[in-house]
Amino acid sequence: MTVIGSDFDAATAPFRRELVVHCYRMLGSVHEAEDLAQETLIRAWKARDRYDEQRASLRTWLYRIATNVCLTALEGRARRALPSGLGTASDDPHAPLVPDLAVPWLQPLPDRHLLRGDPLARAVERDGVRLALVAAMQLLPPRQRAVLVLRDVLEFSAAEVAAQLGTSVAAVNSALQRARAAVAGAAPREDTLRDPDDPAVRDQVDRYVRAFEAADVDTLITLLTDDAVLEMPPVPLWYAGRVDYGRFIARVFAMRGTGWRMVPIAANGQPAVAAYCPDDRGVLRLHTVQVLTVTRRGIAHNVVFQDPQVFAAFDIALVLQRGR
Known part of the structure; x- marks a missing residue:
């Protein structure tokens, strides 16, 4: 067992940005993502004496805490959406512009939260936060959403995800198959120019x-x-x-x-x-x-x-x- 102790801030600093991005994918809200990433670090600090590097890397341990923080926050919550996910398109350019403030709308993520430097890693992360993909993720039940993000976006193994969610590898694989089918239409197309610097x-x-x-x-x-x-x-x-x-x-x-x-x-x-x-x-x-x-x-x-x-x-x- 390893005690993070007084080095907690230095040890967790490299992961703080990506935890915000993870919480954003789960919640669809920047402000909530920042709050939940902070809650993750608070819980990790309180549990630091119980962290065991022989059982999981620090990154995996933090993602386990963050994912469960997000799942708790999502309990009983309506999904965040875009208008195109709620009804049919209008053909009336003069339709009334009446805001519906009862809907928890999906929010965009400023690029300052994304990776800089390595072009390949940056491109991979950008693909995982495309607005259409995040909107599609919100259609999934929260645990399916967590499985999809952890397996396909963050590339944790099925065994790691099962441990993070307290379930079996078979259950993870089943949830992943259903989640992939549900968001298939939002996957990046070959003709999409994903890099805004192109x-x-x-x-x-x-x-x-x-x-x-x-x-x-x-x-x-x-x-x-x-x-x-x-x-x-x-x-x-x-x-x-x-x-x-x-x-x-x-x-x-x-x-x-x-x-x-x-x-x-x-x-x-x-x-x-x-x-x-x-x-x-x-x-x-x-x-x-x-x-x-x-x-x-x-x-x-x-x-x-x-x-x-x-x-x-x-x-x-x-x-x-x-x-x-």
């Missing part, structure tokens, strides 16, 4: 930004795939297809005016923008955070978040100075 992705996003800032809807829709999806939590409304996407954006400009500015950011290993809209005095105020899915065929998905909690998680300016 020059082709940057070019596509730059062209989208220029078209949006120019209020050029005709050009903007040429950058979309035929089946592009636009959704905007907390409004339970979404559109499918470049035509309805464009009709809705035309409505946005009619309602909010032109002169928008878009600042590139990144979320969930995907390109994103912070969109600023001029108010009545021409002050550019943060309006939305938009997370884009870019493929070789064009922009396939835009999830538009208008949520103060999301803004706070990204730590971006609420007012943009002119000229920026």
Whole structure:
């Protein structure tokens, strides 16, 4: 048995970031993920005298605690969702924009939480937090979700996962098979450009930004795939297809005016923008955070978040100075 003791902070520091990401995959909320990662470390500190390095690595032990903290937090909770997971697409660009604050909406993950450095490891982690994949994970029962994350994303062995969840290897394998089938449609496609630093992705996003800032809807829709999806939590409304996407954006400009500015950011290993809209005095105020899915065929998905909690998680300016 090994006592972590006074070296606890130094010993656990290398894992703190990835524990937040793990809790995010399980909960779909950045703020809850940060709280639960902190709860994990508190529980680990209290149990540090019982940690035995002969039975599990420190990383495996911490993930066992974190997973069970998440499973406890998920008991009796409604799943976090995106509008496209709750109903059919609208074909009315003038549908009422009424937020539904009773729904626990899925939140995006700022890229500052993701790995830096090794390109291969970074790409693997980005694949595991793609917004569509995290949304699909929320459809799973919590224990199936835990099995999928631990086995397929974090690559723990079936025996390790069984020990972490207090179950059998057979039960883990069965749960994994069901979970894989449920999220198969959200797996990255071959034509998906997953790295927001890819020059082709940057070019596509730059062209989208220029078209949006120019209020050029005709050009903007040429950058979309035929089946592009636009959704905007907390409004339970979404559109499918470049035509309805464009009709809705035309409505946005009619309602909010032109002169928008878009600042590139990144979320969930995907390109994103912070969109600023001029108010009545021409002050550019943060309006939305938009997370884009870019493929070789064009922009396939835009999830538009208008949520103060999301803004706070990204730590971006609420007012943009002119000229920026």
